[in-house]
Amino acid sequence: MNIIQKPSSHYTKGRHNPIDTIIVHYISAINTRPEDPYNVKYLLNFLRKPIPNGNKKPIRVSAHYLIGRDGTTYACVDESNTAWHAGLSHMPDGRSYNRSVNDFSIGIELAGGKWEEFEEVQYLSLAELINDIKRRNPKITVKNVLGHCDVAPGRKIDPGKHFDWIYLYQHIRDVKSELTLTESMRALSKALVITSKAKKEISSGMVCPENDITSGEVVDEQKTQETANINTPDVTIPKKEVIEKEEPKVSQQPKKENCVVRNVVRIAKMCRFRRKK
């Protein structure tokens, strides 16, 4: 596939664990460039240049890849190095390295936001890229192709409610062989013990809602970067948003459930999709 190289210096050299995970994000310049939020030049700047952060140390983030609205793919960090894309995060089973999944994951940013659908060409480029990455990193299975919200529940919402996981799965190679019916059933049985609140969310289809954003996101990231040299890119950085995020203090527990629920729903939908075929 055709990938445009746009190297970033924002990474930690090497890996401590084998790469077995892909994290999907969204990124936009909606707060600084509302008239042209997906301008690739500005999005690449986020991933390649320090982002001013008031009186504090500038924020430095990155991702391995960026996919523009027209489906063009840009590579910023070599897969052999650790990009700063997920910040404080852990796998659904709790696994992390230095309080983050960055060490064993590849981060892919899609130009987009919580307010609108992604372009079909973006899904096609993303699927092609994922298939390519999976070929080079055979430890990555489709179960470990996750959203940022799945590894930073309560703190991150991307790739957001408009991201169509089912459509993506339809274009990823080996989905059927990697996700057995037993695994799907296990995930479904897990769903039976979740709280009534979460059940209600399944029935209403309201999972991982946008109000998942909580306070202190940017502060958190900064702290994380200083201590562990890891960071996250979907900083649309915006003073406005920082203020917004300081308001609601929502408890963490139900949100974790939301993401578990969403994964279950995702898998359940896939089973349905497979049966139809």
Ligand SMILES: [Zn+2]
């Ligand atoms: Zn993200």
